Amino acid sequence: MSSALLEVEDLRVAFTRRGEPDTVAVDGVSFDVEPGEIVGLVGESGCGKSVTSLAVMRLLPERGNRVTGSIRMDGEDLLALSDSAMRERRGRDLSMIFQDPLSSLNPVIPVGLQVTEVLTRHRGMRKDAARREAAELLDRVGIPDPTRRLDSYPHQMSGGMRQRALIAIALACTPRLLIADEPTTALDVTIQAQILDLLEQLVAETGTALVMITHDLGVVAGLCDRVNVLYAGRIVERADRHELFRQPRHPYTHGLLGSIPRLDGPPGVDLAAIRGSVNDNLPWAAPEGGACAFAPRCPRALDVCAEVAPAAERAGTRLLRCHNPVPVTEGAA
Amino acid sequence: MTSLLERRRRRVDELAEASGRSLTADAFQRLRRNPVAIVGAVLVGLFVLVSILAPWLAPHDAATAFPELQRTLRPDSIPGAQPGFPLGSDQNGRDFFSRMILASRQTLLVGVLATLIGLVFGVLIGALAGAFGGWVDTVLMRVTDVLLSIPSLLLAISIAALAAKPSQTTVIIAVALVSVPVFARLLRGSMLAQRESDHVLAATSLGVRRRAIVLRHMLPNAMGPVIVQATLTLATSILDAAALSFLGLGDGDPARAEWGLMLANAQSYLDVRAALAFWPAIAIILVALGFTLLGEALREALDPKGRR
Numbered sequence: 012m013s014s015a016l017l018e019v020e021d022l023r024v025a026f027t028r029r030g031e032p033d034t035v036a037v038d039g040v041s042f043d044v045e046p047g048e049i050v051g052l053v054g055e056s057g058c059g060k061s062v063t064s065l066a067v068m069r070l071l072p073e074r075g076n077r078v079t080g081s082i083r084m085d086g087e088d089l090l091a092l093s094d095s096a097m098r099e100r101r102g103r104d105l106s107m108i109f110q111d112p113l114s115s116l117n118p119v120i121p122v123g124l125q126v127t128e129v130l131t132r133h134r135g136m137r138k139d140a141a142r143r144e145a146a147e148l149l150d151r152v153g154i155p156d157p158t159r160r161l162d163s164y165p166h167q168m169s170g171g172m173r174q175r176a177l178i179a180i181a182l183a184c185t186p187r188l189l190i191a192d193e194p195t196t197a198l199d200v201t202i203q204a205q206i207l208d209l210l211e212q213l214v215a216e217t218g219t220a221l222v223m224i225t226h227d228l229g230v231v232a233g234l235c236d237r238v239n240v241l242y243a244g245r246i247v248e249r250a251d252r253h254e255l256f257r258q259p260r261h262p263y264t265h266g267l268l269g270s271i272p273r274l275d276g277p278p279g280v281d282l283a284a285i286r287g288s289v290n291d292n293l294p295w296a297a298p299e300g301g302a303c304a305f306a307p308r309c310p311r312a313l314d315v316c317a318e319v320a321p322a323a324e325r326a327g328t329r330l331l332r333c334h335n336p337v338p339v340t341e342g343a344a
Numbered sequence: 345m346t347s348l349l350e351r352r353r354r355r356v357d358e359l360a361e362a363s364g365r366s367l368t369a370d371a372f373q374r375l376r377r378n379p380v381a382i383v384g385a386v387l388v389g390l391f392v393l394v395s396i397l398a399p400w401l402a403p404h405d406a407a408t409a410f411p412e413l414q415r416t417l418r419p420d421s422i423p424g425a426q427p428g429f430p431l432g433s434d435q436n437g438r439d440f441f442s443r444m445i446l447a448s449r450q451t452l453l454v455g456v457l458a459t460l461i462g463l464v465f466g467v468l469i470g471a472l473a474g475a476f477g478g479w480v481d482t483v484l485m486r487v488t489d490v491l492l493s494i495p496s497l498l499l500a501i502s503i504a505a506l507a508a509k510p511s512q513t514t515v516i517i518a519v520a521l522v523s524v525p526v527f528a529r530l531l532r533g534s535m536l537a538q539r540e541s542d543h544v545l546a547a548t549s550l551g552v553r554r555r556a557i558v559l560r561h562m563l564p565n566a567m568g569p570v571i572v573q574a575t576l577t578l579a580t581s582i583l584d585a586a587a588l589s590f591l592g593l594g595d596g597d598p599a600r601a602e603w604g605l606m607l608a609n610a611q612s613y614l615d616v617r618a619a620l621a622f623w624p625a626i627a628i629i630l631v632a633l634g635f636t637l638l639g640e641a642l643r644e645a646l647d648p649k650g651r652r
Contacts, residue, residue, distance in 0.1 A: 070545060100551065101549055102551035102552070103551060106550060107546075107549040109545070114542035115545075117543045119565055120564070128550075128552060129550050132556075181550070
């Protein structure tokens with residue numbers, strides 16, 4: 012048994028439709044999260060990052076999909092738990108923050124009640140004790156005048172305040188794992204930074220491990236210990252944050268980093284774009300050997316890329332899935 | 345120049361005020377600015393006021409026949425307005441004005457009770473179907489579809505005709521049953537929409553119990569359209585109840601004052617004294633119109649798309 016808090020192994024999620032071939036959203040994803048660690052799950056739209064997080068929380072719809080593999084938390088397979096056992100763990104051992112803070116709060120009941128609901132549910136608190144604790148939680152996430160805010164409705168709060176309230180709710184029972192699915196996408200840039208700071212500070216205080224799902228490499232650079240880069244449902248590269256940013260090896264990661272404007276870059280140079288879109292992907296698995304899904308868009312594609320699906324190879328702490336990785340530059344690695 | 349500045353300032357003030365308002369207060373604000381709503385509210389308000397104060401407003405009893413009216417009463421001539429009897433006599437020598445006023449109570453009682461009963465059962469069925477889904481949903485909704493496929497008045501007539509002895513209660517039950525499938529369908533739809541909503545997913549991700557999710561997170565959010573429908577249903581319930589009485593499926597006691605029944609009894613005297621049919625008909629139309637206008641305005645006011 013390893014010491015990992017969460018071990019996701021060979022997770023596959025396929026959406027099924029009668030009379031049509033399955034749509035494989037997550038295709039054999041494996042990663043683990045150590046206690047207290049911040050792990051990034053990065054990728055573009057449709058690469059399977061949200062589906063992965065919903066699968067870990069077991070929040071995918073009951074019908075119309077097939078989840079295989081294993082998701083172990085403390086060595087216990089979450090996929091094998093009964094619905095009621097899973098419901099006990101949600102909010103207490105692992106919880107989640109969603110993208111849109113307005114639609115994630117119930118519009119017709121005050122925010123305070125939504126905080127105390129979790130406290131009475133999982134920590135068996137009485138009404139008045141829960142209310143005091145809720146005010147303290149709101150205070151801890153930096154909401155001014157927390158006692159008064161308990162009676163506010165979501166629409167009376169600003170976007171940043173709502174996301175703070177959601178963080179307070181998610182962390183109310185000090186879960187050991189928090190999954191944040193693009194928590195800053197719906198916020199403007201200054202608030203984004205505040206929320207990220209808050210998240211970082213809170214997980215450090217409580218020892219909660221954080222899985223940060225994002226398409227924003229800036230978020231990853233500022234926050235994550237380790238980064239998983241997802242492409243078309245598979246992890247194509249995994250590395251420590253510093254290693255990944257200093258020396259991206261997968262052409263996709265390389266392209267992503269190259270597409271970010273830099274303040275210290277030379278002026279007048281066009282940003283590098285990754286050609287094509289997800290629609291141009293090849294299927295990873297095919298009857299005759301498969302392919303690299305990224306091959307049609309890849310500037311470094313070889314003939315072999317369209318014929319054999321690259322296997323995940325480990326080199327030290329790095330994991331790489333590529334036939335022709337970007338060479339290590341002198342003095343960098 | 346000043347006027348533009350003034351206008352802009354007022355607009356800024358308005359916006360600042362609006363940002364702190366609740367959804368309900370905001371809807372009420374828009375309701376007050378809507379002339380349709382005001383007309384509806386005035387009609388409904390008058391009707392409710394008259395029916396509550398009816399015993400004090402009506403100068404006479406509904407069942408008593410007055411000798412001074414009966415003296416001039418002939419099969420081919422019914423006395424009109426005279427001192428003490430502003431609308432004259434009815435076909436039995438009773439005070440028509442008092443009967444008109446007292447009948448409003450019957451109408452309000454039947455309309456409100458029928459709508460409430462329909463609402464309760466409709467909400468129950470719709471909530472069950474929307475919360476559980478699966479075969480529960482399928483069974484409940486197919487039954488609802490069958491009921492919806494029958495024209496509402498025809499259904500109400502059939503149900504009322506099933507009763508051994510027509511009475512006020514059978515009218516209420518028949519009219520209520522007709523509105524059940526409407527409420528059920530409506531609530532089920534908005535419950536299903538709630539089930540897919542982000543905040544329900546978020547509540548689920550916190551391990552909130554299913555009962556709490558349905559009762560606290562789904563149902564209150566799904567009730568909006570149902571409440572609006574209830575206002576509109578009040579209008580149709582009143583019309584349906586009057587129609588049932590008119591067709592002789594209500595309590596046939598001629599002493600009872602009820603607009604539908606009065607209308608039915610006035611039929612044989614149309615050529616003698618048309619006012620006997622005119623006033624009950626106008627009353628039914630105005631009340632139904634009032635509830636419809638108010639309901640439509642309410643729906644518009646609560647529609648989030650109408651919000652600025």
